[in-house]
Amino acid sequence: MSVVNNTPNKSNWYFSSILGGLFITAKHLIKNLLNKDKMITLNYPEEKYEYSPRFKGNHVLTVKKDGAIRCTACMLCATNCPAECIKITAAEHNDPTVEKFPIAYEIDVLRCVFCGFCEEACPVDAIRMGPEWQTPGSNGSQFIYDINHLAYRPQLKGGVVSVVDEVERHKSGI
Numbered sequence: 462m463s464v465v466n467n468t469p470n471k472s473n474w475y476f477s478s479i480l481g482g483l484f485i486t487a488k489h490l491i492k493n494l495l496n497k498d499k500m501i502t503l504n505y506p507e508e509k510y511e512y513s514p515r516f517k518g519n520h521v522l523t524v525k526k527d528g529a530i531r532c533t534a535c536m537l538c539a540t541n542c543p544a545e546c547i548k549i550t551a552a553e554h555n556d557p558t559v560e561k562f563p564i565a566y567e568i569d570v571l572r573c574v575f576c577g578f579c580e581e582a583c584p585v586d587a588i589r590m591g592p593e594w595q596t597p598g599s600n601g602s603q604f605i606y607d608i609n610h611l612a613y614r615p616q617l618k619g620g621v622v623s624v625v626d627e628v629e630r631h632k633s634g635i
């Protein structure tokens with residue numbers, strides 16, 4: 462085993478580098494304090510970044526014109542989900558024109574990787590990824606979003622109406 466002993470000269474070199482680093486930090490601190498408008502960082506939460514409307518954030522279950530859930534409980538989203546974080550319980554509907562619907566639909570967002578595969582897999586525009594990205598919570602159970610949260614949380618103001626019309630959907634066979 463070889464042992465390298467630091468010479469006094471090398472110690473001096475480290476000290477000058479530390480001073481150089483502190484100088485650069487102080488220079489940027491003063492520059493930023495004098496030019497707050499040009500700072501590239503935000504003072505969160507007072508200032509928030511505006512994401513694109515296409516940003517894939519929190520999930521939304523869309524609704525039909527009458528406010529009912531659009532989802533047909535086909536399970537394609539759950540099957541396609543790489544994180545296996547979607548759980549759906551299907552039931553038969555009283556309306557003969559509705560084959561199935563979900564009596565329970567849950568997403569465990571702590572496992573979700575926000576890949577958008579569920580949205581891509583859905584044949585009837587029943588699930589979308591919206592622009593919301595703040596998901597506060599104090600324990601794990603608050604991150605399991607149920608059907609009411611996904612479709613009717615207050616931020617959605619009564620629900621997001623699907624672009625797929627029921628009559629057109631039946632005509633096209635989906």
Ligand code: SF4
Pocket residue numbers: 538541542543544545546547568572573574575576577578579580
């Ligand atoms: S965004 Fe991806 S990981 Fe999250 S629920 Fe959808 S398919 Fe699953």
Ligand code: SF4
Pocket residue numbers: 531532533534535536537538539549582583584585586587588
């Ligand atoms: S959200 Fe879409 S893909 Fe998922 S079960 Fe409902 S209809 Fe099927």
